[in-house]
Amino acid sequence: MKNPSCTEAQAELPLFVGGDLDSEVSKRVERHIEHCADCRDGLAAARTAHRVLHEYLVSPIVELHQPEIWSGVRAGLLERGLIRSPAGTSAPQARASYQGLQTPATAGRLLRLLPLAAAAAAGLFYLGLLAGRSGPMAPAFDPSGDPANQLLVQDPPGPRAGSDLARETLPGALPLGTLAPLAKGQLPLGLEAEPWLGEALPLHLRPGAGASAAGFQSPYPKRADGVR
Amino acid sequence: MDSNPQSPNPQFPEPSKPGARDGESGREQDHRLVRLAKTGDELAFAELVRRHERGAWRVARRLVPSDEDARDLVQDAFLRVFVNLEGFDFKYAFSSWLLRIVNNLAIDSLRKRRTAFSISGDDEDDPEPGLMDPKALSPSAAMEQTETAAEVQACLETLAPHFQSALVLRELEGLGCMEIAEIVDATHVTVRWRLHRGRKLFQEEWERRARIKQTRAAEPGGGANKDAARFVDPAEQGPEPEPRT
Structure with missing residues (x-):
């Protein structure tokens, strides 16, 4: 049976190796270990385990992998509505505009x-x-069927090739080659009631190009930043 | 607004470690930033994040198994900080409060992980052996260090979460029992007991694995060691002591 000093010393070893003992207790353990081979072995084993644990925990390499933290925090704050973006835009807009936020x-x-x-x-x-x-495409905007106002590509005669199919578009779309009637400064029948649509066109293609384009007014209010 | 927290703000000195006696100015600056952040000052909060993200990351990364988990945990911790800024007690250091949140989140994560581990009986998320940079070493030394890191991490993971967090805060951050007690919301006696018990259990597990390795090395042709990864039930690791004054 070990003497009380050995028992006490062995019990204190885990705190002793970490430097967590009061100085008085620490000195008593040291004094005992100087004269006790058994406890010296115990101390060596405790020190080995403590050393590998300490070296593992303090290895600085982990910090090299530290990711950017703030962007994710800010995204979370914006998503929860806890902060507003500086321009007062919505969270998704702000997130998209914030560098490196994703x-x-x-x-x-x-x-x-x-x-x-x-x-x-x-x-x-x-x-x-x-x-x-x-079937043959119906005019998208012209109920009268006037070919001059067709927006969509008509089926060419003969068998349809893949490329022809690919040229077809959904009703209402503006495929290539359909701007010819617009080049005359006319909007297709049915579009006169929506003059603002003309703003999507280059200036020289707008209705009354050269004569009335300057005076063309959008029915929608203009935003402060100039974007309608 | 450019609120990149990566660039140090000369207006605020770097923070001190929790409980550091000569770090009053850093602590006061933290408190000033907290007060500004409470008014909705995003830059002030970004500065708080910049000052403390590294410490929070280091602790989190030691307690959870991957960079991604640690990143999510730290970001979640800062979000919780922001949400609860009103409840911040200026008696404490900001870093203590942050580390308490990180620690609680990490312990929750570890408990879930241990539950999954004990149910499946198989650790699907292998510990990342690359914590110690193997690129800086010769191939054989790197391999040895990688194996050692994996062994240490495996031993650490057998400990109950509250032992792990006490050891990480003590060894990594160098905090004393009183500071750790503040962070983990326990008495300093309990923290001392956790350190004592945690180190002892770690040593036992480390030595057990060493014996197994020696046995395998001695066996002709080696052999698969099915006992290497052992789940230790927290109940086996002893109950918390009664707090003494």
Whole structure:
């Protein structure tokens, strides 16, 4: 059976190796260990375990991997409405405008949505093709069917090639080559009631180009930043 | 507004460690930033994050198994800080308060992880062996250090979360029992007991693995060691002591 000093010393070793003992108790343990081979062995084992643990915990390499923290914090604050972006814009707008705001986790979530978005786009495109196959395209905006006002590409005579199918667009779209009637400074029938649509066109193609373009007024109020 | 917290703000001295006796100015600056952040000053909060993100990250990264988990944990901690700024007690250092939140979140995470570990009986998230930069070493030394790091981490993970957090705060941050007690919301006697018990359990696990390695090395042809990763039930690690005054 160990003498009381050994028992006391052995019990104190975990705190002794970490320097967590009062100085008085620490000195007593030291004095005992000087004269006790058993406890010296115990101390060596305790020191080995403490050393590997300490070296592991204080190894500075972990800090090299430290990611950017603030961007994620700020994104979280914006999402919860806890702060407002400086310009008073909404959280998503502010997040997009904040440099480096997208954390890897956020980017990962967006990347996971990409296949869904691609599938949805492909589905819409296929629906558009099916709609195009259902027969000669009807004029999109002209109930009278005046060819001069056609916005959509008509089916050419003969068999339809893949490239032809690809040229077809959904009703209401403005495919290439359909701006010819607009180049005359005329809007297709039915669009006169929406003169603001002309603003989407280059100046020289707008209704009354050169004569009335300067006086063209949008029905929508102009924002302070100049964007309608 | 450019509120990048990466660039030090000369207006505010760097923070001191929690409980540091000569760090009053840093502590006061933290309190000033807290007061500004409470008024909605985003820059002030960004500065608080910049000053304390490193310490929070270091502690979190030692307690959770991956960089991603640590990042999420620290970001969550700062969000909670912001939400609860009104409840900040100016008697304490900001860093103590932050580390308490980080510590609580980490312990929750560790408990969930241990539950998953004990149910599955299989550690799917292998400890990252790359904590000690192997690139800076020769291949054999790097391999040895990587193995040692993995062993230490595995031993650490067998400890109950409150032992782990006490050891991390003591060894990594160099905090005393009183400071740790403030952070983990326990008495300093309990913290001393956790340090004592945690080190002892760690040593036992470390030596057990060393014996197993020696046995395997002695066996002809080695052999798979199914006992290497042992889950230790927290109940085996002893109850908390009654607080003494």
